[in-house]
Structures are given as C-alpha cells and as structure tokens.
Amino acid sequence: EHYKHPQDIEFAIENGEIFIVQTRAITTLKEKPGKDEIDGKIIVRGLAASPGIGSGPVRIIRSMDDLDKIKQGDVMVTQMTNPDMVVAMQKASAIITDEGGITAHAAIVSREMGIPAVVGTETATSLLEDGQEVTVDGTNGKVYMGLAQSKKVEVLPIVETKIKIKVLVDLPEFAERAAKSNAFGVGLVRIEGIIASNGKHPVYYKNNNKLDEYQSMLKKGLEKIAQNFIGKEIWVRTSDIRSDEYSNLEGAPKEIERNPMLGFHGIRFSLKNPEIFKAELRAIKELAEKNHKFGIMFPQIISVEELKQAKVILQELGMIGNKNIKIGVMIETPAAVVIIKELCEEGMDFISFGTNDLTQYTLAIDRGNDAVQYIYNELDRAVTKQIARVIRECKAHKIETSICGQAGSNKEMVTFLVKQGIDSISVNADAAKEISELVKSIEESRQEAIKAD
C-alpha cells in the first residue's frame, strides 16, 4: 500500500529479531520457478489456443488497414483473425482474439507458427488498449498486465513408436520447424494456407483463366513442404474453403452464406468446380512424378457417390495406380461414419478423422462460436463411439486409419486411439515429442500385459 507496488523484500534474522535489509518494487512480472503459471494480475481470460508465453505492447486490429500497425514483438489483438492476416501474425509475439474456439483459424495458424495465443476472450478488443503492455499465457488461456519473459515452445524430436506419429503442416514457411520433430510424415496439409498467403480465391483464378497459375502456386508451396520431408508421405487435402474465413481473398464469391459451416465447401465445391479441383490434383501429380510421396484426402465427404466421382477425375488425370499416390477421405461428418462400410468397399487406401468437424456436426456445436465452446468436446461418447466403429470397419477392409483433427494432440484422445488400434496420429509439431512418449508408454505397458498373460 505504501509503495503502490508489490515488494521484493530482503530480510535477515539475528538473535530472534527480523531486520528488513532492502525492499524493491516489482514492476515486471516473473514466472514462478517450476510452474507454468505466471505471477501477476489477470486482465483477460480465454481459451488456451497455442502454448507458450509472449509479451509486448498491445496493437488492436479493427480492420485490415490497421495491419500495418503490427511491428515485430507486438501483441496482436483482434476480433477474429482471418487468413489475410497471416503475414502480420508472424511478426506478433502473441495473439489474442475476441471470438473463435481452439479449432478456429487463429488457433490453428498460431500453433503452427509457435506463437502463443488466447482465443474466444469475448472482451479483449474492448478491455485492452493500444500500447498497453501485456503478457499472454497461451498454455493456460490467460492475459496478464505487464511484461514477463517470453517462452516459446520448442519442437523436439519424437521417440520411436509402433503407431506412426505425424505432424500437421499448413504453411510451407513453417515446414522446416515442423520437420525438427523427425515425424514419420505429414498427416495433413491444408492447402488453404498456401492459397491465402497468395491472396487470391480459387474462383479468381478460374474466372480469370489463370488456373495454370493456381496450379504452379500450389506446386511451389507443396514442394517446399515435401523438401523438408524427403522420402516421407505427405497427405494433402484438396481445398476446403469456407466462405466465412476466406471472403477477403481477391475474387472471393460475394454472396454471404447464412451458415458457412454447412455451406458450399470441401468435396461438394470441388466436384462442382472440376477445373479448380483438377489444378490442385495436377500440382500433386507433378510432384509425385518427382518422386515425392503423397496421400490425397477429400474433405467433407458425405456419400459414396462423391468418392466415386473424385476417383473418376483422378483416373482421368492418370493418378490411379501411381506408386507415389495414395487416396483417402476425411471422416468428419456423421454421414461418412454411417456409410463407412460402403466407402471402404468403394476402395481407398486410408481414412483420416477430422475430429474438429466430426465433433461440430455430431454435437450440433458451431466450432467458430465461442458462446458454445463450453460444451464442445471431442471426447464426447457420441464422437468416440463413431471413431471406434470406423477403425473397426477399416481394419476389416485393411484400410489405414489416422487422425488429423486437433484432438490428435489431446492425451486422453491419444490413449483412446492407441487402444482402438489406429495406425497413425497427426499432431501439432510442438506436441510431437510428448505425444510420442505417451504412445510409447502405452505400447510398452500393453506389451508387458501380453507377456504377463
């Protein structure tokens, strides 16, 4: 009270008496040794979206024109990030948003870039002020007043496991960082990362007769990823561009969908826009011919017909039977789960669980709406029962199973998946080592149990 700041007090005890030797005001925050939590005044809370601690002056971004304000080391505060912000996000020491859940774009991109992030705070843009110094604890979803030491989460090499541990890579510039994990391969490339960095919507290339440019832009981005994972499989998802996230890209369709999560994106868009779809597939084909290994995944599958039609196009492009190309589907709608047997019978090499969407569509919870995140749970029995069923069916058909949703970095989910006998798990690069150690320990304890029998 006297000094108006908490005090750092040195004292001595002599002959049973306490002497205060020195006292200093604490004006910067320090982390409590040995603990993840920071000691200080919490000013905003939200969802822990990307681990690590970052601090700096707040820069509030209210429109795209404000993006120039972001300087190296600033804390970017915005209502909701969108793909156009990726370049500015890279300069930020931390990111805070009002809206979105942990599978929202801001969260996914921050994790990949290794930038601490807290999302879905509801109030950050109104409570924080431009220039105010704050510390963002992305591990625990808290924002503190004042500056504390930044702590980035390192990418460390995985330990050897029977189940393959793979990483998620959406941005070619961060492939090298992800490759430090020594992961078995890339379990998901969202090509939207490459598309957005180039600023134009696929429809722009189509309408301007520039699909060659679209194809070479994708090829260049994918090649950069492939060069960091030589000899390893890279599973690339064909485009899945939701209108709410990508409306700022040049040439994006102008009509606003009433419900983008249930809208015109993923395989349904690709099959209605075969020229765009083919440009994406050709980019992969050209790299497969250079001996890079790929899996091609179709997103938002709801029918066997969609898989059939996609395969007809692959056949037309001479991509079926290519030793460097596997074909698979994302299992991310309850429809795909219900018809899994027919999908297996139609023929494919692998499936990958998109648990971000599978949870959203199963529980009828908009993953982008922070008001309902408190009931969003990938471990809900309604979700895990579907996963178990799909793995069982795929095993019967000798089809490889994997997961590329965010839940693959969740320990409880990983424990469940290992027990179900999944073949591979894709994780955020900075979680790779920890998840591999968990998988190894489960594998070892099961081995012990078998021996004891």
Ligand code: PEP
């Ligand atoms: C998913 O739905 O789990 C997924 C991996 O895809 P996205 O997050 O891009 O929808």
Ligand code: MG
């Ligand atoms: Mg999805």
